[in-house]
Amino acid sequence: MSSLQSTLSFLLPSSTHNKKIAITNVDSWLGCCIAVHLAEKLEKRCPNVQIIALTCKDADSHLDKLKKFKNVHIHKIDYNDEKSIERAISGAKCALLLPEMTEHRVKHAKNVLAAMKKEKIKGCLMLSVEGAEIAENHGLKEIKSFHEIEKMVEEYCSCYLILRKSILNQCFLLWSPIVQEKQEFPMSCTAECQMAPLDACDLVCAIETVIVEHCRHDDDHNKGNPRDSTDTNADAETDESGEKWNFGGIHKNKKYILTGPHKITAQGLVQVLNEETGQRVQFKQVPREELKKYFESLKERENWYEDLSIDRCCEMMDIAVAGGDDMHEDHDHHHMAPNQSVINLMLDELELVKKGEVGFVSGDLEKIIGHQGRSVKDFMHKYKDEFRSGRL
Template sequence: MAATVAVSHAESFLGQVLALSLADELHKRDKNDGEAAELFPGDDDPVKQQVVCLVRDPKHVPLLDEHPRCRVVSIAYDNRSTIELALEGISTVVLVPESEENQVELAKILISAMVAKNVLRCTLISFIGTDASEKEHLQRYKQVEDLVKHHIQHWTVIRQDFVLQSLLYWVSMAKDQGRIAMSINENSIFAPVDIHDIALAINTIVLPRRGKHIDDDNERDDDDDVDAHDYQIYTATGPMVVTGPILAMQLSDALDSDNPISVVPSSDDEDSGLESFFDRSSAIDQPAPTALPVSFSKSKIEFATIEREVLYQYLRSLSKSPEDTLGTVLDTPKPLATNPSKAADEGRGAIDNIVHRIYRMFLGDSHSPHHTMPRWPISRSAVSVTPIRTGNIDGSDGSESDDGSSHCSSCPDGDGHGHVDEGKEPELDAPNDTEINTLLELLDYIREGRATFISGDIEKITGKKGQKPKTFFDRHGKEFGRDSL
C-alpha cells in the first residue's frame, strides 16, 4: 500500500483520534468513489493509501495496528535516522508535539528529518495562548510553530482551545463529589472544542479533494502548488461560549437530573438575549461580557472554583495508586454550598477540605452520596471511555444533530470500516506532568479573560458548525455516572 501522510506522536489520545479519522476517510473514499486510489501501470488493482503512524511502542496502539489504512512504525524521537526511515515517501506530516519537557528539542529532530526526506507539507497541532510569553509550556508550542514555519515549505497551524474530551479527567470528581472543580472563575468564558471537529478539520486540510493541491517538488513560490490552507493559522474553538457553571448545568441535564438547572436572564438584564449570545451566529468575533446574566437553581452537578495547586494535585493523583494517597484522608469535611456563587465565596476558606475530598475520592469513600464503585485510573493506565469516535467523522453513514454536528446512527453496510464497536475506542491516559502544566496554563489563560471568543474557523474549514458541549455530555453520560446517579 502507498503512504503519503504521517501522524507523529500517534500513541497519544489526540494522535490516535487524528490517525483513525484520516484512515477512515481514506477508506471511505476508496469504497465510495475511488478518489484516493491510484493504479499501477498495467495493474487492475488500486493502490490503497495508508496513514503512517509514528509511535514509540506499537503495543500501545492496537486500534491503529488493526486498521487496514494505518501503518504503525516504531521510532525513537531522539534518533533522527529512525524517523527518516519512517518518512520514506511521505509528503505530508500531521505534527502532534510530544508531551515531554524536551518537547522543542524532539520537534527539532523530527522537523530536520522531514526536511531531509523532502516532506513538503506539515499541519501542526498547537494551542491558543501562544501569545502569552509568560506561560512556559504554551510558549513551547510557539517555538515549535516557528520551527515549522521556518523549515517546511507548506504549513498550516491549528491552535486548539480547551478540548471537551479533557473533561474526562473530571469523571471521578463528578461521580464522587457531584461537581466539576476548576482553577477558573464561575464567570470565566471560553469556547471548548470537540476533538473530533479538530479531526474533521485535519481531514479537510490534509486530504483535499483531487485537484485542490499537487504534492510535487515545486518551490514555495510556485503558485500552482499552493493550497487554500497553506500559511494559515487557525484557531479551533467550539460553536458556543460557556462558563464552568454552564458546563455543570449541561452535564446535569445529560445525567437526567430530577431537578435540572434553569437558565434565565437576570432581573437587571431581562432582554439580554442570552441564548443568542451563546449561539455562534451572533457571537463570532464579538467581545464577550465580563459576566453572563445567568442564575442557577440547585443541580445534581455543581461547579466550584479551586486553587491552581489543588487542581494540580488532583490531576497528578489520577496516575497514582491508592497506596500513594493513604494517610492524606482526615475527617469528613463539611459539604460545599450547592449555590455556585456561595461555593466560590466559601471556596478559599475550604481549600484544605477540597484537597481531602479529592484524595478521599480515590479511596472510594463510602460516605459520599455519589459513591458507586472503585474509581478509574489508579495507575498510569488508561481511562476507559465509551465510543468517542462514532461513525465517519464527516457525518457520512451517520446523521446530523440540530447543532450541525454529526454522529453515527447505525453501522454502515459492508466490512464495518468507518465504525468502531463499543469499547474499542482510543483510551485516554492519565496526564503526565507536562500535560498537566499545559492544561493549567490554558485554564489560566481562560481565567484571565483571554479566550472569550468564537473563531468560526472550524466551520470555515469544514463547512460544519461543530459540536456543542451538550452533545459531548449526552454522548458521555455513562462515563460521568448516568447509570449510577
C-alpha cells in the same frame, strides 16, 4: 480511473500506495484518534495514499486495531535520533505534526522538522494550542513550547497550516470522578470566566478535511483535471518527480484558532451538566495547585491509566474499526489518566480562561469543515452517564 482499477488499487499490497503522509505521536490518545479516523477516510476516498504512523513505543499491542488498516504502516522510531526519523518518513509528501505530551516536545519536534527538510518534505499540518502566541506574556511554559514549535514550522516548511485548538470537551471527563463523589466541579478560574470548548470529533474532522482535500486536489491536478475553473494551482510546489502539489490549498501558510460554536462561562458549563444529568453539582473555584493535585491523583484510581486504549479512543470518536467486533468491550473500564505534561497544559489553558484571553468564538472551524461544530451541551448529553453519581 475505472471502477475495476479503483477496486484493484484497494486490494493490492501497500506498494500500490504512491503517496505517503507521515503522522507523529500516534502513541497519544488524540494522535491515535486522528490516525484511525484518517486511515478510515483515506481508505474510502484516496486509496492510493498510505499513512506512515510514527510511534516511540512497541506497536504490537496498543495499536493493533490501527494495524488492521491496509493503508497504515507503523514505524517505531527514536525521536532523539534524526536518522531514525528520516528512514521512517522517506518518501512522504507531507506530515501531520502532533507535538508530544512530554517535556521533550520542542526538541523532538525540531528533530522531526529537520528530518523532513532532509527528506524534502515541504508540507506540514501542525496541531498547536490556543493562546500559543501570548503564553510567554503570562509565564505559561507548557503552552509557550507550542509557539516555539510553530516558529520552527514556519522556518522549515514552505507550505504549512497551523491549527490552534481550544480546550477540548473530552477533557471534562477528567472531572467525572469528583463530580460523582462530591457533586463538585473544581476549576482554577472564576465562575464568570468564559471559554469556547472545541469537540475533539470536530478537530479530527478538520484535520481529515484538509488532508483528504490535499490528496484529491493533487491527484486531479497531476492528471490534468483541476477541481474547478477558478483553481489555477498557481501556488503549487513541484517535487522531485515533477508532480505538482499545493499543501493546504486556500489554507496554505495560515494559522487558525479552532473553537467550539458557543462561548460559555465556567458556571454555565456546570449548569449544562446539571441539566443533562439531573444532578446538583456545584462549581468550585480552587487554587491551581489544588486542581493539579486532583488531576495527579487520577492515575492512582482503579481503572484509570496513562497507557493508551485504542478501544476507548475509537469509542470517543464514534469510529468502527474493520474486524474489531470487540472494540467497545473495555471502554467502561479504561479511563485515560493525564501525565504531568497534559496536566500542566490544561492548567495553562485554564489560566488563559481566567485571564479572559480565550473567551471567544473564532469561526475558523467553519472555514474548514463548513459548520460550527458540536456544542458543550451535545457533549454533556452524550456522556451524562459518566458524571452521574452511583457509577463508581
